[in-house]
Amino acid sequence: xxxxxxxxxxxxxxxxxxxxxxxxxxxxxxxxxxxxxxxxxxxxxxxxxxxxxxxxxxxxxxxxxxxxxxxxxxxxxxxxxxxxxxxxxxxxxxxxxxxxxxxxxxxxxxxxxxxxxxxxxxxxxxxxxxxxxxxxxxxxxxxxxxxxxxxxxxxxxxxxxxxxxxxxxxxxxxxxxxxxxxxxxxxxxxxxxxxxxxx
Amino acid sequence: xxxxxxxxxxxxxxxxxxxxxxxxxxxxxxxxxxxxxxxxxxxxxxxxxxxxxxxxxxxxxxxxxxxxxxxxxxxxxxxxxxxxxxxxxxxxxxxxxxxxxxxxxxxxxxxxxxxxxxxxxxxxxxxxxxxxxxxx
Numbered sequence: 001x002x003x004x005x006x007x008x009x010x011x012x013x014x015x016x017x018x019x020x021x022x023x024x025x026x027x028x029x030x031x032x033x034x035x036x037x038x039x040x041x042x043x044x045x046x047x048x049x050x051x052x053x054x055x056x057x058x059x060x061x062x063x064x065x066x067x068x069x070x071x072x073x074x075x076x077x078x079x080x081x082x083x084x085x086x087x088x089x090x091x092x093x094x095x096x097x098x099x100x101x102x103x104x105x106x107x108x109x110x111x112x113x114x115x116x117x118x119x120x121x122x123x124x125x126x127x128x129x130x131x132x133x134x135x136x137x138x139x140x141x142x143x144x145x146x147x148x149x150x151x152x153x154x155x156x157x158x159x160x161x162x163x164x165x166x167x168x169x170x171x172x173x174x175x176x177x178x179x180x181x182x183x184x185x186x187x188x189x190x191x192x193x194x195x196x197x198x199x
Numbered sequence: 200x201x202x203x204x205x206x207x208x209x210x211x212x213x214x215x216x217x218x219x220x221x222x223x224x225x226x227x228x229x230x231x232x233x234x235x236x237x238x239x240x241x242x243x244x245x246x247x248x249x250x251x252x253x254x255x256x257x258x259x260x261x262x263x264x265x266x267x268x269x270x271x272x273x274x275x276x277x278x279x280x281x282x283x284x285x286x287x288x289x290x291x292x293x294x295x296x297x298x299x300x301x302x303x304x305x306x307x308x309x310x311x312x313x314x315x316x317x318x319x320x321x322x323x324x325x326x327x328x329x330x331x332x333x334x335x
Contacts, residue, residue: 036249040249069287072280072284072287073251073252073253076243076247076249076250076251076276077249077250077276078275078276078279080252080276080279080280080283081276081279081283082279084283088286119279119282119286120279166275167275
C-alpha cells in the first residue's frame, strides 16, 4: 500500500529530477517551443517541494491536490495547468484514503490523464506529454519500473511525429525530428514514481 | 443607467503590455458614461511572457460586481490556466466564465456590450460573434 509519505517522495523525486534535467528540457524546447520548459517546470516543482515541506498533507490525495494547485499557480506556461490538472485530478480520484493500492493509483492516474487530454484537446500521436503518459498508465499494472520504461519509450517515440498541439504545431513539418519536451518531462515524472517506490 | 451589477471583464494575455493595451482600447471604444470594470492580467508575476494564475485570480476579484465575470484569453497557456482555475472551483468569483472569442475584437465587443448593462450571456454572445466577422 502507498501512503502520503510515498506520494511526497514521488513529488520530491520529481522536483530533484526536473532540476537535474532542466537544461536538457529547455534545450529540447528550443527548436520547437519557446525554450522555457525546463525553467518553468523547475520553478513549479521547486514550489511543490517547498509547499509539501511546509503544509501538512495526511493522505495521498491531499499531497497530489496540493502539488497540482501549486503547479497551476507557479509555472507560468502551458505545462502548469496541464501538470496541475494531472496531479489534482489524480489526487481527487484517490479521495481521502490514508493509503491506496497500486491498482487504485493506476485507476486514478488514468482519470488524471483523461482530464489532461480533455483540457488540452490532445490525443496520442499529437507529440505531447500524452504520448508518454498513456503508455505509462497502460504499463502500470506490471509495476512502476515498467511504467517508467514505457513512458521513456513513449517520449522517444515522439521524435518522428509532427506536432499538432501548442506552439510547436505552428512549425508543421519542421517539428519532426525533435523529441517532445512535454513527453520528456512526463517520463521524468513517471521515473520519479519508480524512484519513490524504490524499484 | 445604474452603476451596479455590471459584468466584469478580464483580459488574459501572455504579455502584460498586450493585455493592458487591449483593455485601454476596449475602454476607449466603449464610450463614456459607464465605467465597465475591465482588468488586464498579462504576463507572469515577474513581468515575463507567460501566464500567472495569481494575476488572473486577482483581476477577476477586482472586476467582480456580482453580475459575473467574462474572461478572454489569447494563447495556449492563458486559455489552459483559465480553464484550470475554473475547474478548481473556488479560485474565481461565482459566475466567472471563459468566453470563446478572438482576443482584441472579442474584448471590444464584450466591453461595449457590458457597458449597456447587459448580462453575462449577452456579453459572451457579443464577444463570440466577433469570430463571425471575416476580414478577407
